[in-house]
Amino acid sequence: xxxxxxxxxxxxxxxxxxxxxxxxxxxxxxxxxxxxxxxxxxxxxxxxxxxxxxxxxxxxxxxxxxxxxxxxxxxxxxxxxxxxxxxxxxxxxxxxxxxxxxxxxxxxxxxxxxxxxxxxxxxxxxxxxxxxxxxxxxxxxxxxxxxxxxxxxxxxxxxxxxxxxxxxxxxxxxxxxxxxxxxxxxxxxxxxxxxxxxxxxxxxxxxxxxxxxxxxxxxxxxxxxxxxxxxxxxxxxxxxxxxxxxxxxxxxxxxxxxxxxxxxxxxxxxxxxxxxxxxxxxxxxxxxxxxxxxxx
Amino acid sequence: xxxxxxxxxxxxxxxxxxxxxxxxxxxxxxxxxxxxxxxxxxxxxxxxxxxxxxxxxxxxxxxxxxxxxxxxxxxxxxxxxxxxxxxxxxxxxxxxxxxxxxxxxxxxxxxxxxxxxxxxxxxxxxxxxxxxxxxxxxxxxxxxxxxxxxxxxxxxxxxxxxxxxxxxxxxxxxxxxxxxxxxxxxxxxxxxxxxxxxxxxxxxxxxxxxxxxxxxxxxxxxxxxxxxxxxxxxxxxxxxxxxxxxxxxxxxxxxxxxxxxxxxxxxxxxxxxxxxxxxxxxxxxxxxxxxxxxxxxxxxxxxxxxxxxxxxxxxxxxxxxxxxxxxxxxxxxxxxxxxxxxxxxxxxxxxxxxxxxxxxxxxxxxxxxxxxxxxxxxxxxxxxxxxxxxxxxxxxxxxxxxxxxxxxxxxxxxxxxxxxx
Numbered sequence: 001x002x003x004x005x006x007x008x009x010x011x012x013x014x015x016x017x018x019x020x021x022x023x024x025x026x027x028x029x030x031x032x033x034x035x036x037x038x039x040x041x042x043x044x045x046x047x048x049x050x051x052x053x054x055x056x057x058x059x060x061x062x063x064x065x066x067x068x069x070x071x072x073x074x075x076x077x078x079x080x081x082x083x084x085x086x087x088x089x090x091x092x093x094x095x096x097x098x099x100x101x102x103x104x105x106x107x108x109x110x111x112x113x114x115x116x117x118x119x120x121x122x123x124x125x126x127x128x129x130x131x132x133x134x135x136x137x138x139x140x141x142x143x144x145x146x147x148x149x150x151x152x153x154x155x156x157x158x159x160x161x162x163x164x165x166x167x168x169x170x171x172x173x174x175x176x177x178x179x180x181x182x183x184x185x186x187x188x189x190x191x192x193x194x195x196x197x198x199x200x201x202x203x204x205x206x207x208x209x210x211x212x213x214x215x216x217x218x219x220x221x222x223x224x225x226x227x228x229x230x231x232x233x234x235x236x237x238x239x240x241x242x243x244x245x246x247x248x249x250x251x252x253x254x255x256x257x258x259x260x261x262x263x264x265x266x267x268x269x270x271x272x273x274x275x276x277x278x279x280x281x282x283x284x285x286x287x288x289x290x291x292x293x294x295x296x
Numbered sequence: 297x298x299x300x301x302x303x304x305x306x307x308x309x310x311x312x313x314x315x316x317x318x319x320x321x322x323x324x325x326x327x328x329x330x331x332x333x334x335x336x337x338x339x340x341x342x343x344x345x346x347x348x349x350x351x352x353x354x355x356x357x358x359x360x361x362x363x364x365x366x367x368x369x370x371x372x373x374x375x376x377x378x379x380x381x382x383x384x385x386x387x388x389x390x391x392x393x394x395x396x397x398x399x400x401x402x403x404x405x406x407x408x409x410x411x412x413x414x415x416x417x418x419x420x421x422x423x424x425x426x427x428x429x430x431x432x433x434x435x436x437x438x439x440x441x442x443x444x445x446x447x448x449x450x451x452x453x454x455x456x457x458x459x460x461x462x463x464x465x466x467x468x469x470x471x472x473x474x475x476x477x478x479x480x481x482x483x484x485x486x487x488x489x490x491x492x493x494x495x496x497x498x499x500x501x502x503x504x505x506x507x508x509x510x511x512x513x514x515x516x517x518x519x520x521x522x523x524x525x526x527x528x529x530x531x532x533x534x535x536x537x538x539x540x541x542x543x544x545x546x547x548x549x550x551x552x553x554x555x556x557x558x559x560x561x562x563x564x565x566x567x568x569x570x571x572x573x574x575x576x577x578x579x580x581x582x583x584x585x586x587x588x589x590x591x592x593x594x595x596x597x598x599x600x601x602x603x604x605x606x607x608x609x610x611x612x613x614x615x616x617x618x619x620x621x622x623x624x625x626x627x628x629x630x631x632x633x634x635x636x637x638x639x640x641x642x643x644x645x646x647x648x649x650x651x652x653x654x655x656x657x658x659x660x661x662x663x664x665x666x667x668x669x670x671x672x673x674x675x676x677x678x679x680x681x682x683x684x685x686x687x688x689x690x691x692x693x694x695x696x697x698x699x700x701x702x703x704x705x706x707x708x709x710x711x712x713x714x715x716x717x
Contacts (some may be wrong), residue, residue, distance in 0.1 A: 048693050055431070212313050213310075213312055215316065216318075217312060217316060220317050220444075220693055221444055223445075224629050225649075249515065251685075253445055255443060255444050262382060266382070288310070291314065
């Protein structure tokens with residue numbers, strides 16, 4: 001009960017209380033010790049002189065007195081000791097508890113640190129993931145940009161075509177206006193100039209046609225050995241074929257001949273210039289195929 | 297204008313070098329009066345699956361089409377052209393009772409060229425109803441040959457080993473797509489390296505029933521077995537010669553694995569090469585004069601070839617850490633093997649003319665690659681989800697990998713049978 005009461009009290013108050021009690025007990029103990037020391041002395045003498053004839057009411061009283069006094073302090077001492085022990089135990093307990101508490105705190109701290117660490121790692125991982133994703137996206141973007149660039153190129157080509165068309169229309173308009181002979185000659189001269197400078201334009205359309213057909217050539221149907229095929233085609237201004245693609249030289253592999261023929265048919269309509277002069281140069285074409293790479 | 301056309305222009309020439317590895321878009325439409333019965337797939341589905349598995353065709357999605365043509369005259373070219381289809385395969389089915397319990401199936405089918413707007417072929421096929429799938433495979437073979445120039449393999453068989461538990465193994469043969477499996481051997485001991493004889497009559501395999509690997513040859517039709525090789529040490533890796541008369545085998549008779557050639561009746565054994573290094577996994581070149589094999593003579597496992605007349609050896613593979621399990625395409629132009637790189641085993645193919653290597657699968661635990669008899673596909677084993685061994689095919693353009701479903705369990709050690717005559 002007392003212990004629990006003590007426990008329930010404020011530390012300082014309890015300490016003060018025990019200190020006062022201790023001091024009191026200590027002082028009391030010194031006195032009692034004196035008595036204690038004296039008492040056995042007398043008692044000894046009395047014991048040695050213990051003769052039935054002798055009456056020793058006084059020493060007996062004296063004896064009992066210290067005895068009582070002796071027992072009283074000893075009991076108190078015991079109690080004090082007990083209390084002291086209890087206090088020590090309490091202190092020990094408290095210390096142990098404190099230790100435990102500290103250990104627990106340390107543990108907690110460590111756990112928290114670990115958690116933090118883990119969180120940091122996770123964060124790092126996430127960051128890496130994010131970066132990778134970003135990288136991937138950047139790659140994607142690059143791809144898209146590349147595509148865009150290509151599209152832009154195509155657009156440019158188309159624009160060029162449009163410009164060409166515009167020029168043609170302009171020229172036609174000029175012609176329609178039926179200007180004086182000399183101006184017409186001048187225009188024709190200009191036209192020639194245009195056609196002359198258009199060898200690049202011709203190459204461009206050839207490249208476009210080549211690309212479009214190449215996309216469709218399924219070389220898997222041509223075996224593994226180098227083979228060569230030649231076709232001749234005639235085109236409408238729309239880019240569609242007039243009649244069949246005429247095979248001039250066979251690969252000697254039927255599936256290959258057919259695959260290449262399909263590639264040509266599939267590429268319709270082929271890209272053609274609006275310029276009549278240019279078109280007339282591309283109207284009839286010879287297509288040479290080497291699906292498995294160079295023959296020689 | 298007249299003056300212009302009168303001028304004899306030399307024609308503009310456009311050169312188109314190379315090409316792509318693409319798939320032919322084809323519409324395979326349901327056949328008229330085809331119904332499910334007991335079959336899991338309808339005839340047009342079997343055909344479409346065959347063509348798709350080859351990697352050379354991509355059957356187009358026809359689910360959105362409201363009306364299918366059953367006759368070549370009913371094809372709406374512009375519609376099918378709009379669906380990007382280059383060909384259409386259509387047909388009709390007729391089932392007639394023959395005798396009491398025999399049902400006969402007749403299919404009249406046409407292959408039509410959409411671009412050229414003309415019929416390539418119309419054929420009628422007949423057979424017993426139980427050969428429903430076989431008829432479908434036959435149609436796929438004819439179409440395949442017409443459009444690719446190569447023989448189709450859709451009517452061929454494969455063999456594989458199924459492990460039911462550590463004490464129960466069976467050697468199965470089935471259709472090439474895994475249908476109609478039939479066990480031809482049951483054993484308490486592992487069975488490995490089955491190899492079909494080129495004449496299609498026998499299968500050689502390695503069995504552990506004598507507490508060590510020995511080689512048996514089993515007649516498929518009669519089931520009769522003969523012991524081909526039970527020499528001192530291990531007897532393994534049988535490989536038939538193109539004429540089915542001899543086999544190359546591997547023995548550890550002397551110190552380590554060495555290659556020997558033995559007649560199919562077990563007589564006349566002789567060693568090919570005598571080296572300190574390991575020589576194993578022999579396979580014949582189609583000319584019957586050379587053997588390709590794997591060896592560690594260069595430090596790592598690589599593929600070499602040996603001329604059997606002169607014993608001259610030449611290294612064939614250089615790419616990758618290790619290359620093993622070689623086999624050759626029927627035309628001898630492609631080498632198929634297992635390529636190991638970055639702890640991954642993948643099926644790879646090397647063009648022996650250009651020495652270009654194409655990795656067909658992504659691994660990481662692929663095994664036992666073997667060519668289809670036309671050299672256009674590869675049968676191989678892989679680990680499903682990194683665990684259970686399964687089998688599948690990959691087209692040699694690497695475009696199409698398809699599993700072969702032969703039920704649950706561990707499926708391994710697969711091999712492809714020849715084209716039946």
